[in-house]
Amino acid sequence: MRDHYEALPPQTANHVPLSPLSFLERTAALFPDRLAVVYNERHYTWSNVLERVRRIASSLKQRGIGPGDTVSVMAANTPELFELHYAVPLTGAVLNTINTRLEPETVAYILEHSDAKLVIADTAFSGVISQAFDINGKPLPVINIADPDGPGGNLIGDEVFEGLVSSGDPDFPWQGPADEWQALALNYTSGTSGRPKGVVYHHRGAYLMAMGTPIAWELPRHPVYLYSVPMFHCNGWCHAWTMTLMAGTIICIRQVTGAAVFDLIAKHQVTHLGGAPIVLSMLVNTPEADRTSSPGKVKIMTAGAPPPAAVLAATKALGFEVMQVYGLTETYGHVAQCLWREEWDDLSADEQAELQSWQGVGFPMTESVDVIDRESGEPVPWDGETQGEIVIRGNTVMKGYYKNREATDEAFSGGHFQSGDAAVRHENGYVQIRDRLKDVIISGGENISSVEVEGVLHRHPDVVLAAVVALPDEKWGEVPCAFVELKEGSQETEDSLIAFCRQNMAGFKRPKKIVFTELPKTATGKIQKFVLRQEARTLSSETA
Structure with missing residues (x-):
């Protein structure tokens, strides 16, 4: 019997390579x-x-x-x-x-x-x-x-x-x-x-991402989509292909501001848009005079960093319907969503916003999104307390890293993609990020390497040691905060060192706060970043 099944190989009539290119012609x-x-x-x-x-x-x-x-x-x-x-x-x-x-x-x-x-x-x-x-x-x-x-x-x-x-x-x-x-x-x-x-x-992967997104987002035919997600981010979350598939209308926006978004929503009757949590904050903080009334409910997909529950609640109060999604560059963007559950309908607005800030469950085209113990490789209990690492498996995972076999093998070890994000899993199966395994700062949807910022700081002749961690920020979600040890007798100030950084790196990467202090270290001289993270949570991101 098996031979009869195997005698039917794929042919050009029944096996066509999947590609989002087919969407445009159709x-x-x-x-x-x-x-x-x-x-x-x-x-x-x-x-x-x-x-x-x-x-x-x-x-x-x-x-x-x-x-x-x-x-x-x-x-x-x-x-x-x-x-x-x-x-x-x-x-x-x-x-x-x-x-x-x-x-x-x-x-x-x-x-x-x-x-x-x-x-x-x-x-x-x-x-x-x-x-x-x-x-x-x-x-x-x-x-x-x-x-x-x-x-x-x-x-x-x-x-x-x-x-x-x-x-x-x-x-x-x-x-x-x-x-x-x-x-x-x-x-x-x-x-x-x-x-x-x-x-x-x-x-x-791009084909399946475009196919899975309409199901997860419940897209209607002919959506009107405001392209506020930069198209350089995971190919704009692959929405260029998704909106073509749905025969939508794409509204391009060159410079995203609250006033411009409200204006375009009203002018073109926008039904959907996407953006990092900073876009939500931008809308919430847009002056009343710049908020052109919008026709009906607009659905927003947000990703890039876990949005604060307060921002989600305030965005909903404006009439927007927000769904948080989770993913990485390596997964074509979003592969998990905080899918709304009927049992949440009767909760308070604050309780709903808190639940909406979770990363949720896998998209339909995602084979699995799990949280595993890094030592044993086994899934963590669904108790909302035990932390592990988010791992992903599916067709919307990258081919690998270009010209970097070692990093590719490391990322795929264990038979899944290792995200580097620490999370818990709740009893309903929903994933929630609690911390980051790597020292990545996500500012306004942009990933910033603490190693890169530290490298620039160490180029300053008066800097002895520098460590960079995330500083909570109401507007950007997170911004870089640098803890610096200076040479004895140095006259450097916070403003002068920030100016030095501004001259040597992209503006969004520069530290927004610099604290001069002796850095906490282990007995072997390793900087204890967890101590600095705790201190950063007590600081303000405002500078002079």
């Missing part, structure tokens, strides 16, 4: 005239998007871009970046979106490490790109995105993005990958242990 065929992308005065239908993507892919192909090549992009959330989520992989190449807040040194490292063959950059970031080229001593071809609604900036060379569109073939053949395991995107972590690591996504 949606454009079904809803060609439906509004797809809106950015200020620019409006594109789904047939417009399909033609532009074909043209862009054709032009990239003409420039020698093909399978296995890396195309690095540094851009704001504009239509161009959305289109590149299809055009680049349509050539077989790999899309590498770069955090627009990074400093030239890190951008230089990413361009070199990723083996970038072409750079597509908004002119607002041309200075950073140029400095990165200087650091590497190797300029790369650049396609400039000259956004008339952006802050401007100088062109690098003379090629512009619209040239890709005008010179491309509108009939460029639409073809998915030959293998669904083929690399689709390359996203760099924020360097939580020093240098950032390149996380490789495959077509299968």
